[in-house]
Amino acid sequence: MIDKxxxxxxxxxxxxxxxxxxxxDFKVTKGELFLNVKxxxxxxxxxxxxxxxxxxxxxxIDICGVDYLNREPRFDVVYHLLSISLNQRICVVVQVADxxxxxxxxxVYETAEWYEREVWDMYGISFFGNPDMCKILTESSFxxxxxxxxxxxxxSVKWSYDEKEQRLxxxxxxxxx
Amino acid sequence: MIISEIIILLSALFxxxxxxxxxxxxxxxxxxxKKIARVYGLMQPIADxxxxxxxxxxxxxxxxxxxxxxxxxxxxxxxxxxxxxxPVDEGVVLADINAGALFLVAMFFLSICLIVVIGWASDSxxxxxxxxxxxxxxxxxxxxxxxxxxCVLISSGSMRLSDIVNAQAEMWYCLPxxxxxxxxxxxxxxxxxxxxxxxxxxxxxSDGEYSIEYTSVGYIFxxxxxxxxxxxxxxxxxxxxxxxxxxxxxxxxFLLIPSVIWFGLKMSxxxxxxxxxxxxxxxxxxxxxxxxxxxxxxxxxxxxxIAAAGYTLVSATGKF
Amino acid sequence: MVRAVLKNSTLNTMxxxxxxxxxxxxLEVDGENILKATPHIGFSHFGIEKLIENKSYINAVxxxxxxxxxxLAIEKLLKIKPSKRAAxxxxxxAELSRIMSHLQTVVSIAEGAGNSTPSYYGAAVQExxxxxxxxxxxxxxxxxxxxxxxxxxxxxYGLMEDIVKWLKKDFLCFLDNIDEKLTEDxxxxxxxxxxxxxxxxxxxxxxxxxANLRASGSLWDLRKAQPYDVYDELDxxxxxxxxxxxYSRYLVRMAEMRQSVNIILQIIEKIPExxxxxxxxxxxxxxxxxxLSHSSKNIDEDYNxxxxxxxxxxxxxxGEFGAYLVSDGSNRAYRCKIRTPSFAHLQAVPHVLKGNKIxxxxxxxxxxxxxxxxxxx
Numbered sequence: 001m002i003d004k005x006x007x008x009x010x011x012x013x014x015x016x017x018x019x020x021x022x023x024x025d026f027k028v029t030k031g032e033l034f035l036n037v038k039x040x041x042x043x044x045x046x047x048x049x050x051x052x053x054x055x056x057x058x059x060x061i062d063i064c065g066v067d068y069l070n071r072e073p074r075f076d077v078v079y080h081l082l083s084i085s086l087n088q089r090i091c092v093v094v095q096v097a098d099x100x101x102x103x104x105x106x107x108v109y110e111t112a113e114w115y116e117r118e119v120w121d122m123y124g125i126s127f128f129g130n131p132d133m134c135k136i137l138t139e140s141s142f143x144x145x146x147x148x149x150x151x152x153x154x155x156s157v158k159w160s161y162d163e164k165e166q167r168l169x170x171x172x173x174x175x176x177x
Numbered sequence: 178m179i180i181s182e183i184i185i186l187l188s189a190l191f192x193x194x195x196x197x198x199x200x201x202x203x204x205x206x207x208x209x210x211k212k213i214a215r216v217y218g219l220m221q222p223i224a225d226x227x228x229x230x231x232x233x234x235x236x237x238x239x240x241x242x243x244x245x246x247x248x249x250x251x252x253x254x255x256x257x258x259x260x261x262x263x264p265v266d267e268g269v270v271l272a273d274i275n276a277g278a279l280f281l282v283a284m285f286f287l288s289i290c291l292i293v294v295i296g297w298a299s300d301s302x303x304x305x306x307x308x309x310x311x312x313x314x315x316x317x318x319x320x321x322x323x324x325x326x327x328c329v330l331i332s333s334g335s336m337r338l339s340d341i342v343n344a345q346a347e348m349w350y351c352l353p354x355x356x357x358x359x360x361x362x363x364x365x366x367x368x369x370x371x372x373x374x375x376x377x378x379x380x381x382x383s384d385g386e387y388s389i390e391y392t393s394v395g396y397i398f399x400x401x402x403x404x405x406x407x408x409x410x411x412x413x414x415x416x417x418x419x420x421x422x423x424x425x426x427x428x429x430x431f432l433l434i435p436s437v438i439w440f441g442l443k444m445s446x447x448x449x450x451x452x453x454x455x456x457x458x459x460x461x462x463x464x465x466x467x468x469x470x471x472x473x474x475x476x477x478x479x480x481x482x483i484a485a486a487g488y489t490l491v492s493a494t495g496k497f
Numbered sequence: 498m499v500r501a502v503l504k505n506s507t508l509n510t511m512x513x514x515x516x517x518x519x520x521x522x523x524l525e526v527d528g529e530n531i532l533k534a535t536p537h538i539g540f541s542h543f544g545i546e547k548l549i550e551n552k553s554y555i556n557a558v559x560x561x562x563x564x565x566x567x568x569l570a571i572e573k574l575l576k577i578k579p580s581k582r583a584a585x586x587x588x589x590x591a592e593l594s595r596i597m598s599h600l601q602t603v604v605s606i607a608e609g610a611g612n613s614t615p616s617y618y619g620a621a622v623q624e625x626x627x628x629x630x631x632x633x634x635x636x637x638x639x640x641x642x643x644x645x646x647x648x649x650x651x652x653x654y655g656l657m658e659d660i661v662k663w664l665k666k667d668f669l670c671f672l673d674n675i676d677e678k679l680t681e682d683x684x685x686x687x688x689x690x691x692x693x694x695x696x697x698x699x700x701x702x703x704x705x706x707x708a709n710l711r712a713s714g715s716l717w718d719l720r721k722a723q724p725y726d727v728y729d730e731l732d733x734x735x736x737x738x739x740x741x742x743x744y745s746r747y748l749v750r751m752a753e754m755r756q757s758v759n760i761i762l763q764i765i766e767k768i769p770e771x772x773x774x775x776x777x778x779x780x781x782x783x784x785x786x787x788x789l790s791h792s793s794k795n796i797d798e799d800y801n802x803x804x805x806x807x808x809x810x811x812x813x814x815x816g817e818f819g820a821y822l823v824s825d826g827s828n829r830a831y832r833c834k835i836r837t838p839s840f841a842h843l844q845a846v847p848h849v850l851k852g853n854k855i856x857x858x859x860x861x862x863x864x865x866x867x868x869x870x871x872x873x874x
Contacts, residue, residue: 004723030573030807058701061810064821064834078821080808080836084701084715087722091808111704114844122546137539137873146547153551209617302506372611459684460611462856464529 005088007033013054019045034091039102042079042094046108049081049090057081057090060105063115065123069149073097075125079105096125104129122147182271186260194404198222201452208456226401232393237300244298248291249391249398255288256402256409263412264339266422266437277338278330281413282323285368288406289315292387295399299390308387310463315367317470322364324478325357328485329417342421349420357481358418360474362447365410367466370403371451372458411447412440419443505532508855512536512862515605518869520843526855534850534858536843542873549833554645554802561594561630561640562813563871566820567833569725570809571645574802574824583647584726585768590633590642591811592757592764593660596668597626598814599708599750599757602866606747607679609859610688615675622671625663632656645800657765664758672754680751689743693849693861696741703848704841707816709865712749713741719812730767733760743857743864750866801828815839815866839871 011028014020014035022045025036037045049057059082066076079092096102104127105112116127117136124145126133135142144151162169199219206213214221236242262277264270274280289312296308330336332354333344351358388399415421420443422436431439461469508524518541525533554571565587572578579587604619627637633656634642634649642649679685695705700713710717718735720728736752738745804826810819816838823832842865849861 029805032807034806059704059706061704061817062819062821062834062836064832064836066823066832078834080819080821082817084717089808109704110702111841111844114840135539137542139539146544147550153547209614210621211617302508306508456614458612459607459682459688461684462688462854464854465687 003087005083005086007031007088010055010088010090017052017054018048022048032089032091034093036093036095039094039096039100042092043103043105043108045092046079046081046105049092050108055083055088055090056085057083057088059084060109060111060115061089063105063112063119065119065125065147067123067147067149073100075123077102077119077125098124101126101128103127106130121145124148179271186271187257190257190260190405190408191401193408194401195219195222197404197407197448200448201455204449204452205456208453226397229393229397232396234393234395235390237298237390239300241298241300244294245300245390246395248295248298249395249402252288252291252295253398253402253405255284255291256406259284259409260405260412262338263409263416264342264421265412265440266435267339269437270339273337273339275335275337278326278336278341281338282326285319285323289319296387299387301390304387304389307389311387314463314466314470317467318360318364318367318474321360321470321474321478324475324482325354325361325364326417327482328354328357328478331482331485331489338416339421342416342423345420346423349418349423349425351418354418354481354485357478358414360478361418362414362450363474365414365447366451366454369407369410369451371454372460407448407451408444411444411451414447415440415443419447510858512858512869514867514869515601515608515863518871518873520869520872522846522858524855524858529854529856531850531853531855531858534847536846538843538869538872540873541870545874546833546835549830551829553828554800554830561590561634561642562598562811563818563835564643565591565813566809566811566818567822567835568643568645569811570807570820570822571802573807573809574805574822575645575800576803577646579647579726581727581769582651585764586633586648586652587643588726588728588731589652589657589660589761589764589768590630590640590648592760593626593629594640595814596754596757597623598866599754602814602863603675603679603747603750603754605863606689606743606860607685609857609861609863610685612679612685615679618671618674622668625667629656629660629663657768661762661765664761668758669755672751676751680748686744688857688860689747689864691740692743692857693853693864694740694742695845695849699848700741703845705816705845706838706841707812707814707866708749708753709746709816709842711735712738712745714739719810719817723810725809725811731760731763733763743860746864746866801826802830810836813838815868815871816842835874837871837874839867839869843867843872 007028011026011033014023014026014033019035022041023035023037027034035045046057046060049055061080061082062078064078064080066078068074068076073095075096075098077094077096079094081090081092083089094102102125104116106116106127106129113130113132114136116130117132117134119125120127120133121135121137122145138146144156146155157170157172159168159170161167196219199222202213202218202221237245259281261271262274262280264273292308292315293312296305299305299308329341329350332350333341335341335344388396391399422440424431424434424436424439505525505527508526510522510524512520512522514520520540521537523535523537524531549567578584600619600622604616607613607615630640630642631637632653634640695703695709695713697714700710700715705713706717714737716735716737719725720733721735733756736749736756738749802824804824806821806823808819808821810817812818817836818838819836821832821834821836822830825831846862846865846867849865850858853861
C-alpha cells in the first residue's frame with residue numbers, strides 16, 4: 001500500500017497539465033484539493049483525471065449537491081474522486097443554476113448513475129446522458145426537492161383526516177422549521 | 178366399526194403431531210441456545226390452529242377457486258390415507274391389504290401430483306415456482322426411493338407390510354440394504370423439508386413455497402399434513418428398514434416391552450434425526466440437489482436392485 | 498396459426514437485509530437463472546441529511562461507525578484533535594462495532610445458504626458487544642460514545658479488563674467454532690465458492706470499498722492508507738481475498754474480526770493513562786470557545802464551527818464511509834452529505850447477480866454487507 005500522497009504536489013500539476021484549460025480555479029484547503037470547473041468541461045476534466053498517469057482517479061466516491069440559496073448560480077455539484085493506486089483524493093466542483101441540466105458522468109464512471117439520480121431527487125438538478133434519470137429515494141408522487149434550502153423540514157403538505165369527506169386530505173402548509 | 182378405528186387413528190395422529198411440534202421447537206431451541214415455553218408449550222399448536230380458524234380466507238381471483246379450497250383437504254387425505262396400511266403392531270393396522278407397499282408408492286406419487294395442482298390453483302407465480310421446485314426435487318429422489326422399496330420387496334418376497342416386518346425377524350433390512358436405507362432416508366428428508374435436502378420453502382429463500390397463497394383453514398390442513406408426513410416417513414422407514422415392531426435382539430428383557438413401544442422408539446429415532454438436520458446443515462442449492470438425485474442415486478439404486486435380485490435368485494434356486 | 502409468445506417471467510421480490518431494512522428487487526428470470534435484476538430503494542429513507550442541516554452538531558447521533566466520519570469532519574473544521582486516550586478509546590469502540598457488524602454479515606451469509614443456526618450464536622455474541630458499548634456510552638445500539646473532540650466519557654472501571662477477558666476466552670473460541678462449523682462445511686462451500694464473483698477491475702469500477710474490495714484482491718484499507726486517529730500507531734494486517742466470490746468475502750470478514758481482536762488487545766496495552774477528553778492545547782488555543790473540557794456540562798453545549806468545507810472518510814465495516822461537510826460558521830451544518838458504502842454496493846448488485854441462480858440472491862446480497870437502512874439514509 002502506498003503512503004498518502006502529497007496533495008500540494010498534486011496541486012502543482014494542475015496548471016502545467018491540460019487541466020489548465022479545463023479548470024477555472026483550484027485551491028487546497030485543509031489538505032484537500034478542490035477544482036472548480038465549468039459544466040461544459042466537466043466530462044473532459046474527469047476523463048482526464050481518470051486516465052492521466054499522474055492522477056489515476058479510478059473511483060467516483062460520491063456526487064453531492066449543495067444549495068446556496070442566495071447565490072447565483074444557485075447550486076454546487078461536488079464530485080469526490082479517489083485514486084487507489086496513488087492514494088489521493090480530489091474534489092471537482094461544478095456550479096449550476098436552477099433548471100439547468102449538466103452533463104452526466106456515467107460515460108466515465110459507471111457508478112455515477114445512482115448518485116446523479118439522488119442529486120436529481122434531492123435538488124432537481126438534471127443530468128443529460130444519464131440512462132435512467134428518475135427519482136431514486138422519494139416516492140413518485142412526491143413533487144418537491146427536499147434538500148433544497150427553501151423546502152421546509154416538516155414538508156410542504158400536511159395530511160389529515162377530513163371528517164366530512166371521510167378520507168385523508170392534503171393541505172399545503174407554510175413551513176415552520 | 179371402521180369409522181371408530183379411523184377416528185382413533187386421526188386423533189392419535191393429531192396428538193402425535195402436537196407433541197412433535199412441541200418437541201421440534203424444544204430441540205431446535207436447545208441447539209440454538211434459546212429458551213422457550215415449558216410443558217405448557219404443548220398447547221401452542223392448538224392455539225395457533227384455533228387462531229388460524231378466524232383468519233380471513235383469501236381466494237384467488239381466477240376460475241380455480243373450488244380447486245383451491247378442496248386441494249388442501251385432498252393433500253391432507255393423500256398423506257393420512259397412507260397410515261391405513263402401516264402396521265403398528267402384529268395385527269394392529271387399519272387395512273392389512275396384500276399390496277400395501279404398492280398402495281404407499283401410489284400415495285406418495287399422488288401427494289406429489291397434488292402439490293403441482295396446488296401451485297396451479299393458487300393462481301400466483303410464486304406458488305407455481307415453489308410447487309415446481311418442490312416437485313422437481315422430490316421426483317429426482319422419488320425413483321431411487323421406490324427402487325429402494327423394490328429391494329426390500331425382493332428380499333421379503335411380499336408386498337404386505339406386516340409380512341415385510343416379520344421377514345426382518347432375523348436381520349433388519351437396514352443392514353444388508355444399507356445403501357438403500359441411506360437413499361430412502363434422504364428421500365424422507367426431501368419429503369419432510371429437512372436440510373440439507375430441502376424443498377424451497379419460504380424462509381430466507383427468495384421465491385415462495387407452494388402453499389404461499391393459503392391462509393386460514395387451508396393453511397391448517399397443509400401445515401398439519403406436513404407433520405403427519407414427518408410421522409409417516411419415519412413410520413415407513415421403521416417398517417421397511419428398521420424391523421417394525423420387532424425388538425432389536427430376542428432378549429427376555431426386550432420381549433417384556435410391548436412391541437408398540439419398540440415401534441414408537443424407532444420412529445422417534447428417525448424423527449430426532451429429521452429435526453437435528455433442520456438445525457445443523459445449510460441447504461444444497463436446487464440444481465446441485467437435483468443433479469445428485471438423478472446422476473448418483475438413480476444409477477446406483479438400479480445397480481443395487483439388480484444385485485439384490487441376483488443374490489436372492491441364486492440363494493433361492495442354488496443355481497448361478 | 499397462433500404462435501405462443503414466450504416471455505421470461507418477472508418476479509417482484511422483497512429483500513430483507515441482515516440489519517432489518519428492506520428493498521425491492523425486480524427479477525427477470527429464465528428458469529433458475531437471473532437475467533436482469535433491478536433494485537428499487539427508498540423504503541427506509543428518512544432524510545438524515547435534511548435533519549442534520551436542521552439540528553445542531555451535537556444532535557447528530559448515529560451508529561458508532563457511522564458518526565465517526567462526521568465527528569472527524571467536524572474536528573477537521575474546528576482544527577482540534579482528541580487527546581491520545583480518547584482517540585484510543587474511539588478506535589477500541591470502532592473495532593468492537595466492526596466485529597459486531599462483520600459477525601452479522603458472516604452469520605447472514607450462512608443464513609442465506611440455508612443454515613440459520615449460526616445467527617443465533619452470533620446474536621448472543623452481538624448482545625455481549627452491545628453490553629460493552631452500553632457501558633461505554635450509555636446506549637446499546639446507537640452507542641452514542643463519540644463526541645467532537647473526544648468521547649462521551651472515560652471507560653468505566655474494569656471495562657477494558659472485561660473486554661480483554663471476553664475477547665481472549667469466549668470470542669476467539671466462538672470464532673473457532675464458526676470456522677469449524679462453516680468454513681470447512683462442504684455444503685456451505687458449495688453455496689458460496691464461485692458465487693457472485695467480482696473481479697478486481699470490476700470491483701474498482703463499480704465503486705466497491707472496504708472488505709468487498711479487499712475480497713476481490715485489491716490491497717486497500719483506509720485505516721492503513723489514510724490513517725485517522727491512532728490507527729498509524731497500531732500494528733495489524735490487512736487480509737485480502739483472491740477470487741472475489743462470496744466465500745472470499747466471508748473469509749476476509751472472518752480474518753478481519755481476528756485482526757480487530759488483535760487491534761483491541763494492542764490498544765489495551767498501549768492506551769495512555771492521561772486525562773480524558775481534554776484537547777491538545779496547541780491546536781485548541783485559537784478556538785477557545787469550542788474547547789470541550791471533560792465535564793459533561795460543556796460537552797452538551799452548542800458550539801459554532803468555522804466556515805469551510807471538508808470531506809472525511811473512515812473505514813466502516815462495510816466500506817468507505819464518508820462525510821462531506823459544508824459549514825457556514827453557525828452551530829448547524831449547512832450541508833452534510835453522508836456517503837455510505839452500501840449505496841455503491843447495492844448499485845453494483847445487478848451486475849453481480851446477473852447469471853447467478855435465484856437461490857443465491859440472499860447469499861450474495863448479505864455477503865456484500867448491504868444494509869437497506871444505510872443505503873437509504
